[in-house]
Structure formats: structure tokens, C-alpha cells
Amino acid sequence: MSEDLAIGFLPLVDACLPILAHEHGFAEEEGLRLRFIRDVSWATVLDRLLYGHTDAAHLIAPLAIATALGRSRPAQPLAAPFVLGLNGNAISLRPDLAESIGFDGTLGDPRQIGAALAIEAARRCKGGRPIRLGVVHRYSSHNYMVRYWLAACGIVPDKDIELVTVAPPFIADALDSGEIDGACVGEPWNSVAVDRGAGVIVLATAQIWRRGVEKVLAMREPVLDEKRPQIEALIRAMRKAGSHFVDPANWDENAAVLARPAYLDQDAALIRRAISDHLVLRQGDRPVHYSDFMFQYREAANFPWVSQAQWLYTQMVRWDALEFSAEDARTAGKVFRPDIYRSALKDIGESLPGASSKVEGSLRGLTQVGTQSGSITLGKDGFFDDRIFDPDDLEAYLKALPGR
Amino acid sequence: MRVAVVDESALRASIIEEGLAALDGCEIFTLTDRKALLAQLELIDPDIVLIDLGNPSRDVLEEYFAVSRALARPIAMFVDQSDDDAIAASIDAGVSAYVVDGLAANRIRPLLDLAIRRFNAFSRLQSDLAEAKGKLAERDMVDRAKRILMDSRSIGEPEAYAELRRKAMNSNRRIVEIAEAVVTAHDLIGGQ
Numbered sequence: 001m002s003e004d005l006a007i008g009f010l011p012l013v014d015a016c017l018p019i020l021a022h023e024h025g026f027a028e029e030e031g032l033r034l035r036f037i038r039d040v041s042w043a044t045v046l047d048r049l050l051y052g053h054t055d056a057a058h059l060i061a062p063l064a065i066a067t068a069l070g071r072s073r074p075a076q077p078l079a080a081p082f083v084l085g086l087n088g089n090a091i092s093l094r095p096d097l098a099e100s101i102g103f104d105g106t107l108g109d110p111r112q113i114g115a116a117l118a119i120e121a122a123r124r125c126k127g128g129r130p131i132r133l134g135v136v137h138r139y140s141s142h143n144y145m146v147r148y149w150l151a152a153c154g155i156v157p158d159k160d161i162e163l164v165t166v167a168p169p170f171i172a173d174a175l176d177s178g179e180i181d182g183a184c185v186g187e188p189w190n191s192v193a194v195d196r197g198a199g200v201i202v203l204a205t206a207q208i209w210r211r212g213v214e215k216v217l218a219m220r221e222p223v224l225d226e227k228r229p230q231i232e233a234l235i236r237a238m239r240k241a242g243s244h245f246v247d248p249a250n251w252d253e254n255a256a257v258l259a260r261p262a263y264l265d266q267d268a269a270l271i272r273r274a275i276s277d278h279l280v281l282r283q284g285d286r287p288v289h290y291s292d293f294m295f296q297y298r299e300a301a302n303f304p305w306v307s308q309a310q311w312l313y314t315q316m317v318r319w320d321a322l323e324f325s326a327e328d329a330r331t332a333g334k335v336f337r338p339d340i341y342r343s344a345l346k347d348i349g350e351s352l353p354g355a356s357s358k359v360e361g362s363l364r365g366l367t368q369v370g371t372q373s374g375s376i377t378l379g380k381d382g383f384f385d386d387r388i389f390d391p392d393d394l395e396a397y398l399k400a401l402p403g404r
Numbered sequence: 405m406r407v408a409v410v411d412e413s414a415l416r417a418s419i420i421e422e423g424l425a426a427l428d429g430c431e432i433f434t435l436t437d438r439k440a441l442l443a444q445l446e447l448i449d450p451d452i453v454l455i456d457l458g459n460p461s462r463d464v465l466e467e468y469f470a471v472s473r474a475l476a477r478p479i480a481m482f483v484d485q486s487d488d489d490a491i492a493a494s495i496d497a498g499v500s501a502y503v504v505d506g507l508a509a510n511r512i513r514p515l516l517d518l519a520i521r522r523f524n525a526f527s528r529l530q531s532d533l534a535e536a537k538g539k540l541a542e543r544d545m546v547d548r549a550k551r552i553l554m555d556s557r558s559i560g561e562p563e564a565y566a567e568l569r570r571k572a573m574n575s576n577r578r579i580v581e582i583a584e585a586v587v588t589a590h591d592l593i594g595g596q
Contacts, residue, residue: 041462043500048457051495072470137463138470165467167460170438 003230006035008045008057011264012168013187013274014085014215015058016245016254017296021237023257024244030233038262041167042137049220050076055227056234058084059218062139062312065332071139071320079224080216080309081340082235083302086295087206088214089142090190090279091149092199093182094175097131098282103202105285110207110384114153121160134166134174134183141214142184144315145205151402152385157319175199186214187274187294188266195270197283204279204290209361211295211381213308216336224340232344235302239345242297251275292379299378300353304336307357307391314389314398329394333357351376360389405511408450409434410441412459416526420454423522427515442468452512453502454519457495469502490516497523542580549583552590 009015021027022034037054039045042063049057050073064078093103101116102108121131135143147157155161166174166183172193174180183193184205193199205212217238224231244250255272258264264271273279274294278287295301313332317324338356345352351371358369361383368375383389389397407430411417417434424432433448435441438461445453445468455462490513494501497520503512546568553564568586572579 040458040460043462043466044457047495047500051492053495072466138467165464167463169460 004033005230006054008037008048008054013271014088017084017238017241019263021241026237026240030237032233055223056217056219058215060140061213061216064216064218065312065335066139068331068335069328077221078218078335079221079337080218080304080335081337082217083304084215084217086211086214086301088294089186089205090201091184091203092190092193092201095200097181098200098202103200113202118153118155121155130162131181132162134164134180136168141212145208146184147319149208172196172198188270191270194280194283201279201281204293206292209383235344246297303353304338305358306333306336307360309333309336310391311360311389314394324395357391362388405429406431406450408448408453410455412436419526420522423518451504451507454499457498493520499523545580546583549586552586
């Protein structure tokens with residue numbers, strides 16, 4: 001079987017797994033030939049997926065769910081059988097704002113930073129020019145992480161702080177010009193802003209939720225049904241790519257590959273820093289290490305937990321001001337496909353979680369969870385406000401959330 | 405009907421504008437600068453917005469429309485289910501369309517068809533241009549190789565070309581590849 005798959009992507013570091021699966025021959029070993037279509041907006045990545053230009057795409061997870069629910073496009077069933085990574089984003093602020101909330105050259109405590117930001121936000125509102133933050137898309141985990149954090153710190157999003165959409169490559173410009181006061185974006189764009197002196201990184205989104213679902217590999221359900229063997233082969237190839245990606249011996253090589261014009265077209269040094277969980281927070285400062293800044297492979301990172309999809313649904317209800325619908329929650333949950341993930345990996349000795357859903361945010365330390373052949377160890381996965389998400393009672397969770 | 409064409413390629417935007425201007429009752433606005441895009445759109449208050457798929461401002465635009473749905477003139481993607489073919493054709497051509505709520509399909513369709521044709525024509529122009537440039541570059545390379553052979557071996561032009569051609573045929577390569585090798589070797593070895 002030598003089959004072609006066309007993969008859509010946006011130039012971000014977390015598009016790495018399918019790219020490296022191709023570049024290191026893992027896809028070829030599985031009998032697959034991958035072809036990449038690079039785009040610069042999520043709308044276009046989505047449209048190419050929906051209209052058959054691509055078979056699968058690197059996609060912001062909430063957008064896969066929004067599409068299944070018919071938000072902004074007529075509903076189409078999408079499937080996400082593989083999570084391309086958790087974490088990997090950061091919140092950057094203009095240097096003047098960062099200073100006024102007490103930035104001291106380190107990644108601070110989300111609660112403290114949030115409290116200081118609340119005070120500054122109130123001050124600027126009174127002055128007639130509210131703080132404005134940029135996010136990449138309303139259906140992105142960036143948007144949901146920022147809003148989760150702000151609301152938990154007593155800041156009402158859209159009222160106390162404005163949120164606007166800015167495309168990742170223009171974040172540095174927008175910070176520089178003062179069009180926005182801060183942004184939540186994936187790497188390498190925070191580092192690009194820091195490099196220019198336009199921004200200062202104050203938080204990694206992993207500090208808000210240590211295991212937040214980020215990008216998925218998404219496809220139309222009919223394509224999954226029609227090309228199931230190829231998709232499962234791709235999953236196996238991407239797992240190999242993940243193992244290769246997290247190995248420090250390969251960081252230089254992988255940064256160089258991703259830096260190419262056909263892929264990210266960015267400085268390999270910035271990419272290598274992100275891959276190795278290092279961040280330069282402020283122009284001229286030394287890099288700091290933040291473990292799990294990017295999370296592409298370990299601890300079943302790629303497993304599409306249904307609970308993650310349902311968490312995203314609750315945030316969609318919260319911020320789109322929707323009525324909660326049990327049926328929509330089920331539809332959202334069905335987008336994530338752990339059955340495909342298990343089917344793809346069952347014969348190659350991978351440890352596969354026995355459950356398809358979990359209580360999110362409840363792990364306080366290293367925890368053994370059951371797999372079909374033993375167990376795996378999951379690390380801390382908490383939300384910074386210690387809130388726990390139980391997928392068995394979505395409505396209760398929603399009611400308890402602040403600032404809705 | 406007010407039509408906004410959002411395209412960072414001023415050349416392509418003007419080609420679209422020229423085509424649409426031929427339609428009755430259309431006022432065309434081209435927006436090629438991403439700065440102040442939304443402010444301009446607000447002033448124009450278009451009935452239809454066309455934007456190329458490669459435009460980095462698509463997400464910003466869609467967010468603007470999503471918010472506008474709460475306002476007086478909601479704008480949606482051109483996603484009338486019965487026109488899936490039209491949408492597919494526009495995606496293939498590289499353009500997406502957004503229309504104000506309530507605009508009749510028979511007013512949108514001719515405009516979209518024209519935009520699709522113009523987008524496709526522009527793509528063909530671009531690839532023709534790339535091909536022509538490529539061919540010119542190849543001709544240039546072959547000319548240089550011929551001159552090198554003529555100078556170094558004191559042979560005439562037809563002979564020099566014949567040498568290149570013979571070598572290409574014998575090694576099953578294209579003449580331009582042989583020419584490239586001659587030029588590169590000459591540069592490295594250090595000719596006059």
C-alpha cells in the first residue's frame with residue numbers, strides 16, 4: 001500500500017509530528033506518502049479540509065468541535081483520532097504592561113499575575129482605554145485558556161479586558177504598535193515578539209492548565225471511514241515522530257527541519273528553544289527552563305480523551321453564551337476518537353489507556369492509570385485554580401464557573 | 405451593491421475589480437492593506453466581501469463577521485447549502501465569499517462566478533509567468549555554457565550546442581542540466 005495523504009497545516013511548532021513523520025521516513029515505513037499544504041489562516045486550513053483539498057489537517061481543537069456543531073460553517077462531522085500536542089502556548093504582554101504588573105524576569109504565579117492584572121485593567125478602563133489582548137481565533141485553546149485564567153482572577157473577559165483576533169505572524173507587530181497590549185499565541189511567535197523587544201512572556205498556558213488540549217489531527221468523518229488504514233498508519237508514524245521529537249539528541253536536527261521555508265520558515269534557534277522547553281522571557285535575558293512547556297508524546301499526550309473534547313464544549317457554551325445542550329455535548333465528545341487511536345496502536349506494544357474519558361485536573365502528583373496491558377504514569381494535570389472537571393456532570397461544572 | 409475585495413496582491417485585486425466593474429449596479433472597493441482593514445470595512449459597509457484563501461486576515465475577518473451577526477447587517481459565509489458546487493469552485497479557485505444576510509442568491513451567483521473565473525485566470529497567469537521566467541533562466545544558462553565551450557575549445561556556436569546536446573542524450577539528462585554542470589565547473593576551476 002503506497003497511499004498519498006494531503007495534510008494541511010499552519011506554520012507553528014506544534015505541526016511537527018506529521019512533518020517529522022514525513023521527513024524521517026516514518027510515514028514511508030508505514031506505506032504512506034505525505035504531502036503538505038501550508039496555509040496562513042485557520043479558516044483556510046478548515047475550508048481545504050471540508051472541500052477535499054486535504055485529507056487531514058493540523059487544527060485548533062475547539063474549531064474541530066465548533067465545526068461538528070455547526071458554528072460558523074454548516075455542521076460537518078469531523079473526527080480527531082490523535083492529539084498533536086498539549087501546552088505549547090504562552091501569554092506575552094507589552095513590556096510596559098508587564099512591568100506595571102510586577103514582571104520580574106521569571107514566570108510568575110498565575111494567581112498573583114492575575115490579581116495584579118485585574119488592578120491594572122480597572123485602572124485602564126477608568127482611563128477610557130481598556131487592556132486589549134489578542135488571541136488567534138475564538139475557537140482556540142488560546143482563547144479559552146486566557147478567558148479561564150482571567151475569569152478565575154475576577155476579571156470579566158470582554159468587559160474588563162477586550163479580546164480580539166490577531167493572526168500569529170502579526171502578533172509582534174500588533175504588540176509593537178500598541179494595537180494590542182498582550183497576546184496568547186503558540187511558539188515561535190512569543191519568542192519572535194520577545195526577540196524584537198515588543199513583548200515579554202509572563203505565563204505559559206501550561207501554568208493555567210498543565211495538560212490543556214491544543215491541536216488535533218482532524219479529518220472529515222467520511223474521509224476517516226474511507227481511508228481508515230492510511231489514517232491508522234499515519235497515527236503509528238506520528239507516534240514514532242513524537243518519540244524522535246522529544247529525544248534531546250534530535251533537537252538540533254528537528255529545529256533545522258521545521259525552520260525550512262516549506263514548513264515554519266522561521267529562525268531555527270527560536271524553534272530549538274521551544275522544542276527544548278526553554279523560553280527567553282524578555283529581550284536580552286537568559287533562557288529559562290519550563291518543563292512540559294511543549295508536550296507532544298509522553299504520558300499518552302496524543303490520546304484523544306473524550307473528556308478534553310467535552311471541556312472544550314463547556315468553554316464554548318460559556319463564551320459563546322450558548323444554552324447547554326446534552327445532545328451537543330455528546331456530539332462534541334464524539335469528535336474525539338480514542339477507538340481509532342487504540343485500533344492503530346494495539347499491535348505495536350504501546351501502552352493504551354483503558355478509559356476513554358477522565359476527570360481533568362485531579363492529579364496532584366504522579367499517578368498510575370490502567371492501560372489495557374498494565375499501567376502508565378500520568379503527571380500532575382491541574383488547573384491553576386485547583387478546579388476539577390468531571391465529564392460526568394457538565395452542567396454542574398458550568399454553573400460553578402465564574403464570570404459567565 | 406457594494407463589493408469589497410480583500411487581497412494583499414494589488415495586481416490580482418485590480419484584475420478582480422476590473423471584471424466586477426463590468427457588472428451592473430456594483431460598486432467595488434479594493435482593500436490591499438491589512439492595517440485598518442476592519443475600520444475600512446465598517447466605513448464601506450459592503451453587501452459582499454471577497455477574500456483570497458491565502459490572506460492571513462481571514463480569521464480576523466470571520467471574527468468581525470461573527471460579531472456583526474449581533475448587529476444590524478449580519479454577514480455570513482456564502483454557504484447556501486444548495487450552492488455547495490459554487491463554494492467548491494470558489495475554494496478551488498482560491499477565493500471565499502461572505503454575503504450580508506438576505507442578499508438574493510441570484511445576485512450573488514454571477515458575481516461569484518466572475519470572481520472565480522478571474523482568480524483562475526490570475527493563477528494561470530502566475531504559472532505562465534513562472535514558467536516563462538524558468539525558461540528564460542534556462543536559455544540563459546545554455547547560452548553561458550555555449551560561450552564557455554566556444555572560448556575554451558575554439559569551436560563555433562552550432563558545434564558547442566551539438567556537444568551539449570550529445571552529452572545530454574548520452575547521459576539521459578536535459579540540456580540545461582549539462583549546461584549547469586559546465587557553468588558550475590567553469591566557475592569553480594576558474595575560467596576567464
